[in-house]
Amino acid sequence: MSAPATVAAPDHLRSPLWVMTLTWIVGMITVFPIANDALEAVSVFTLNRLAYIPVAVLFGLIVLRQPVIWRGWGRVESMMGLYLAVVLASWATTLPHKVGVDVKRDVNLLISSFVMPYTAFLIARHAGWSRTQVRTAYAVCVVAIGTYLIVVGLIQGLIDWRFLVDQGHQDVHSTRARGSFPNAIPYAAILSILLPVVLGLRALEPRPSRRLGFAVLTVALIEGLVLAQTRVTWIAVPLALLYFAALSVPARKSAIVCAVALLGAVTLSTIGVDARLIARPGSAVLYNKGSTSERISDAESVYNRVAVYGTALNMIAHRPVFGFGFGARTFLDARDPYYASCCGVSPEWAVPCSVPHNEVLNVLVLLGAVGLVVYLALWVVLWRLLSTATYTPDAADGTYACAMSAVFIILALTFQMHDLTYMSEVLVLFFFFVGLALPASAHTRGIPTPFGSPLVP
Numbered sequence: 001m002s003a004p005a006t007v008a009a010p011d012h013l014r015s016p017l018w019v020m021t022l023t024w025i026v027g028m029i030t031v032f033p034i035a036n037d038a039l040e041a042v043s044v045f046t047l048n049r050l051a052y053i054p055v056a057v058l059f060g061l062i063v064l065r066q067p068v069i070w071r072g073w074g075r076v077e078s079m080m081g082l083y084l085a086v087v088l089a090s091w092a093t094t095l096p097h098k099v100g101v102d103v104k105r106d107v108n109l110l111i112s113s114f115v116m117p118y119t120a121f122l123i124a125r126h127a128g129w130s131r132t133q134v135r136t137a138y139a140v141c142v143v144a145i146g147t148y149l150i151v152v153g154l155i156q157g158l159i160d161w162r163f164l165v166d167q168g169h170q171d172v173h174s175t176r177a178r179g180s181f182p183n184a185i186p187y188a189a190i191l192s193i194l195l196p197v198v199l200g201l202r203a204l205e206p207r208p209s210r211r212l213g214f215a216v217l218t219v220a221l222i223e224g225l226v227l228a229q230t231r232v233t234w235i236a237v238p239l240a241l242l243y244f245a246a247l248s249v250p251a252r253k254s255a256i257v258c259a260v261a262l263l264g265a266v267t268l269s270t271i272g273v274d275a276r277l278i279a280r281p282g283s284a285v286l287y288n289k290g291s292t293s294e295r296i297s298d299a300e301s302v303y304n305r306v307a308v309y310g311t312a313l314n315m316i317a318h319r320p321v322f323g324f325g326f327g328a329r330t331f332l333d334a335r336d337p338y339y340a341s342c343c344g345v346s347p348e349w350a351v352p353c354s355v356p357h358n359e360v361l362n363v364l365v366l367l368g369a370v371g372l373v374v375y376l377a378l379w380v381v382l383w384r385l386l387s388t389a390t391y392t393p394d395a396a397d398g399t400y401a402c403a404m405s406a407v408f409i410i411l412a413l414t415f416q417m418h419d420l421t422y423m424s425e426v427l428v429l430f431f432f433f434v435g436l437a438l439p440a441s442a443h444t445r446g447i448p449t450p451f452g453s454p455l456v457p
């Protein structure tokens with residue numbers, strides 16, 4: 001397809017939007033959670049939302065000034081709108097039975113896990129940032145977020161596991177690094193998202209000093225994944241990196257080396273050859289004997305999941321079409337009559353679980369088969385667009401798309417054991433990165449894309 005004949009004039013709002021978007025996304029994953037703990041009583045005023053408001057307003061002004069952006073919205077945007085409509089319709093059916101505090105929780109979840117991630121995607125894909133701004137956005141997010149989480153994780157893992165851990169969360173994952181998050185799952189998921197992107201940036205970087213910096217960051221991310229002790233990522237990340245290596249020539253060698261290095265680090269950690277050699281007694285890796293071998297052999301979480309899966313399936317069997325209705329506490333509030341044993345595991349193992357610990361089961365419980373069909377359709381469209389983008393003739397553009405395809409695989413595997421819906425930071429970062437990697441629709445006339453090439457449908 002030839003390039004569009006009409007080229008839009010630069011908009012002076014785009015550069016401020018770029019700065020404010022990065023501030024919002026980097027902040028919500030790094031320092032904002034610390035302040036948010038203090039603002040919990042008035043959660044509507046959390047820093048995440050205060051930083052998001054001007055970003056949304058600026059993007060809205062750009063759309064109003066250039067309505068052609070609306071016509072550039074394609075299948076992904078349509079599926080996002082449809083899924084959000086299904087969620088809102090489901091939620092509306094539950095409102096007559098909810099009190100104010102439950103409605104507040106639900107609104108918080110809708111904003112943080114739907115509105116914010118979808119906005120991040122729309123901005124990244126349609127704001128019309130230059131090729132340099134896109135590349136720099138990747139680098140800023142990777143370096144700022146990665147450095148912060150690694151430093152905090154190393155302090156927790158090697159010095160004091162209580163560092164930046166809210167007192168109310170100290171009974172959760174006390175043997176694992178978790179950054180500034182309530183538990184180790186979002187910490188490991190975000191490190192997993194950053195890893196393929198770091199490898200892509202390093203493969204495309206011509207300056208030796210920056211290549212060295214990205215290599216050091218890669219090693220640190222691997223150590224962070226070991227300290228997080230999230231077992232599914234130890235499987236998902238190497239598999240995704242091998243897929244990345246198969247598709248991306250520039251990053252092939254480094255992706256293979258990184259996959260082997262992560263498996264090797266986990267293997268060595270099982271025999272004590274890890275950070276425990278320099279850790280202090282109050283660190284996460286030594287607290288309660290939190291060794292990797294014990295984590296691998298831990299059967300308690302397996303029993304929890306078997307029991308909670310049985311309970312979730314029993315709930316789904318009773319309401320298969322529309323589910324129990326969207327809500328932050330739907331599973332927790334509705335599960336009691338549906339406790340079920342499975343594979344000889346007592347249903348009592350499901351009692352500590354407030355969510356199904358599986359994204360597919362979670363969506364089925366909340367929205368039923370109707371919601372799951374739309375939800376999966378959204379992810380299928382994303383996957384097809386990423387797969388198409390990997391074959392662009394430009395090496396840099398293809399590398400970014402391949403990296404995000406690898407991230408897609410990581411999340412698809414990881415959240416067979418966890419619930420993505422409740423991890424706002426993971427969703428925002430993922431959709432933002434995907435938006436940067438995907439070209440805008442052919443209908444978005446004159447808007448520069450990350451690919452720096454003719455727009456494609």
